[in-house]
Amino acid sequence: MGDVYPRSGPAPSEVPDILHFSSVDIDQARSALNRFYYPVAVGIPEGADGFGLGMEVIQLGPLTVGQLSYASPMILTVAEIDAYHVSMPTTGRMQTRHAGHVVLADPSTAAVFGPGNPVYTVHDGNSAELAIKIERDALEQELAGMLGRPVEGPIDLPPAMDVSTGPSHSWSRLVRLLRDELEHPESLIYQPLIAEQLRSSVLSGLLMSLPHRYHEELTGPATAGPPRAIRRVADAIHDEPERPFTVADLAAIAGMSVRSLQEGFRRHLGCAPMAYLQQERLMRAHETLRRSDPLRVTVAAVAHRWGFAHLGRFASAYRSRFGVPPSETLRSAG
Structure with missing residues (x-):
């Protein structure tokens, strides 16, 4: 590493x-x-x-x-x-x-x-x-x-x-x-998970938007990370999907650049690292909704707990993954 x-x-x-x-x-x-x-x-x-x-x-x-x-x-x-x-x-x-x-x-x-x-x-x-x-x-x-x-x-x-x-x-x-x-x-923005993601997006976005001596390295071709390092990142996601991971955090866990991490995920797992994280969070949200009391828990609270900043996009991604809206899963739990 x-x-x-x-x-x-x-x-x-x-x-x-x-x-x-x-x-x-x-x-x-x-x-x-x-x-x-x-x-x-x-x-x-x-x-x-x-x-x-x-x-x-x-x-x-x-x-x-x-x-x-x-x-x-x-x-x-x-x-x-x-x-x-x-x-x-x-x-x-x-x-x-x-x-x-x-x-x-x-x-x-x-x-x-x-x-x-x-x-x-x-x-x-x-x-x-x-x-x-x-x-x-x-x-x-x-x-x-x-x-x-x-x-x-x-x-x-x-x-x-x-x-x-x-x-x-x-x-x-x-x-x-x-x-x-x-x-x-x-x-x-008062949710630490969301605040950290927004902060990192502003910093990395500025670095990607302006020319500087590292810009070509950031945007040029990258070699794919090896399977063992990619598995290490996948394990970290499985262990703590609630952590406010950014793509740079995951690259640090792998010990490689962001672009090498992205190429490695696409080659070995068929998706981008943040998409992989989203799918893991969707699964955890699904499990939480299935076990929750609909009189005490809301879909929004579950979405926010697992790092989804936009409720509409969460509902769309959830329905695409599980075939039903999250509200229906929560209702059936009661």
């Missing part, structure tokens, strides 16, 4: 940290930004009137996603950023300066920052952005897990990102989904 590269993220008992904040006081705004992002200097451009900052933020371990709303023009300065960061305007524009690059970001172009340099941003009044912070170790460990070997950081991400098309547009929709869940107290 190869080296296992640890992955940062919420512990099973950890819940997301949520902030809803609005203030016209610069010191309060600075304190909120420091808490979730970085030590930052907050200023107002010459000639601008008033001040107002709104924040809606969710923090999933090393991933922070927030919508920042600027009621008035604002200048933010960070002496040295210590993470990977994407600023994605949703309304209005912002100008950024980082590592010798000047980027004019708008709803079609995001600005991307890496660790080790200062960041200077100027925001329009009546503008808003999605601010995505990923701790350095977390993104580099995610990449190591995907490759199946150590990496030397920092990862050389480009200074700008076109989010209007292609994989980057898909990634931006995933981030928006996370932000939208802030408005729902009963959201599945």
Whole structure:
């Protein structure tokens, strides 16, 4: 078995940290930004009137996603950023300066920052952005897990990102989904199994969306992993299907890259590793429904327990596997 590269993220008992904040006081705004992002200097451009900052933020371990709303023009300065960061305007524009690059970001172009340099941003009044912070170790460990070997950081991400098309547009929709869940107290983001999967999807999706020196290795041809390593992963899935496995977690168990794991599963088991995990979870959900009291247990609770974030898709996959809807299995148990 190869080296296992640890992955940062919420512990099973950890819940997301949520902030809803609005203030016209610069010191309060600075304190909120420091808490979730970085030590930052907050200023107002010459000639601008008033001040107002709104924040809606969710923090999933090393991933922070927030919508920042600027009621008035604002200048933010960070002496040295210590993470990977994407600023994605949703309304209005912002100008950024980082590592010798000047980027004019708008709803079609995001600005991307890496660790080790200062960041200077100027925001329009009546503008808003999605601010995505990923701790350095977390993104580099995610990449190591995907490759199946150590990496030397920092990862050389480009200074700008076109989010209007292609994989980057898909990634931006995933981030928006996370932000939208802030408005729902009963959201599945409060389920650790789902939160971990979403966090990993944002990190791996960013690595797949942008060019960097490891990108070709991530997307190029891969050799299939050997049967013994694939069986080790299958056994881990059978033993603990309730664990919040990501494909990179499974690749670490096998001691190989994500692509080698995927090729190995297709060759030896006829499906992708996450599809194999889903089938195991469907079987466990089926067994749980058959043994449960329909007066005490709901289909949604069973689906969430076994890692299904979307109830409609769970019901469809369940019916395809077992020929009946999950509600019928639960009713027959009573």
